[in-house]
């Protein structure tokens with residue numbers, strides 16, 4: 132029987148099933164929970180020399196196969212081209228994106244080495260599902276080895292507008308490499324449109340039936356959008372379990388009846404945390420009745436701390452939180468609690484449920500699973516309100532229930548917070564019900580099933596996006 136093979140840079144480790152900060156690993160794990168498959172990628176280890184060893188571990192029914200990266204590979208492929216060039220540019224931070232052609236060569240070489248390591252583990256009728264910006268040229272590397280399997284690619288982060296993409300010098304090579312897939316999936320309709328816009332206008336490739344791109348080599352690539360979801364029932368169950376009860380008890384003791392606004396993000400400049408802190412201060416300035424009556428809890432586990440750009444955001448956030456707290460703190464009240472640490476997801480879900488407002492305001496985000504988890508974790512009889520950035524992919528699905536904000540508009544964010552903090556129960560229940568229904572209808576199972584069904588469809592049989 133054919134198997135599903137997932138390829139991604141980040142693979143959940145057996146222990147990471149418990150503690151994981153990063154939506155890709157969380158999402159793929161949820162999607163694969165109840166089916167057999169092979170998950171292949173980086174072990175997370177950096178070694179002096181790459182030894183081409185593949186190590187195996189199991190998570191439930193999933194076989195995981197991982198390999199280490201050499202120091203040079205890590206520097207060029209992960210720290211360099213993936214997170215120093217692609218990540219900032221795809222999140223519209225061209226000021227932080229820099230290019231080094233040796234790093235690009237290293238990025239291509241890691242993709243080729245990974246493809247060579249995977250080849251003996253794959254049967255000809257297996258389906259391959261490649262994830263995210265680290266692995267864009269993976270299908271091309273497989274095709275060069277003679278692999279004819281059906282291969283799909285899903286991009287977890289935004290796909291930028293043509294003018295931004297073109298600031299990355301090898302933009303044409305990257306998009307041409309995407310033509311070796313059978314299916315290309317994006318988080319939102321807008322991301323898929325940006326890709327098609329570049330491919331049709333800049334590369335001049337014809338689009339057939341609204342969704343199949345005819346590439347220069349004659350191959351047809353289907354293009355669509357598949358917003359990643361969650362498992363709402365699992366989240367509801369975990370949020371109500373007593374896994375995080377001790378944390379909630381300690382938190383409530385410290386809050387002393389104050390309202391809680393909560394934010395959880397990897398410590399990444401794309402998440403808009405500085406703007407968020409400033410908007411919260413704007414609330415304290417403009418609505419004095421909130422002073423001493425509300426607390427903002429920001430949980431921000433470190434991420435990619437050896438990549439340029441990330442050290443700066445950490446310092447900036449510490450100084451912004453320090454400045455705001457120094458100005459407003461009273462003997463019995465600290466306005467911002469900023470925690471630079473990771474929590475288990477079940478613990479986070481209990482904290483979400485104990486809060487009155489989820490404050491999720493990235494400057495750009497592929498999806499943002501935290502926004503969806505926040506909604507699913509709420510008590511349906513007394514749910515918290517969600518304030519959500521229009522630039523998170525999740526806004527496409529949650530805009531009927533969340534208060535949507537522009538994260539660059541501090542006054543509007545302060546007003547949104549004020550509105551969320553004072554929202555009557557009936558309105559909170561109505562908004563929450565709308566969002567939860569959407570999350571149930573478009574769960575992560577639907578994401579997986581729709582993607583795989585489209586991967587199986589011959590590309591001549593096109594359906595408009």
Ligand SMILES: O=P(O)(O)OC[C@H]1O[C@H](O[C@H]2O[C@H](CO)[C@@H](O)[C@H](O)[C@H]2O)[C@H](O)[C@@H](O)[C@@H]1O
Pocket residue numbers: 141152153154155156158263264287288359434435496497498499500
């Ligand atoms: O693997 P890391 O470098 O430690 O980073 C963690 C992950 O961050 C990104 O997650 C994205 O995927 C989420 C799920 O689709 C999505 O909700 C979020 O908006 C994205 O930022 C990254 O894309 C992953 O590759 C990383 O593993």
Ligand SMILES: O=c1ccn([C@@H]2O[C@H](COP(=O)(O)OP(=O)(O)O)[C@@H](O)[C@H]2O)c(=O)[nH]1
Pocket residue numbers: 150151152153154155157395396397430432472473474475476479498499500501502504
């Ligand atoms: O301390 C933490 C912080 C985050 N997460 C999880 O990490 C994921 C973050 O995914 P999201 O899509 O919001 O953003 P990303 O970090 O992938 O950009 C979510 O499932 C969170 O519940 C976690 O388990 N522990």
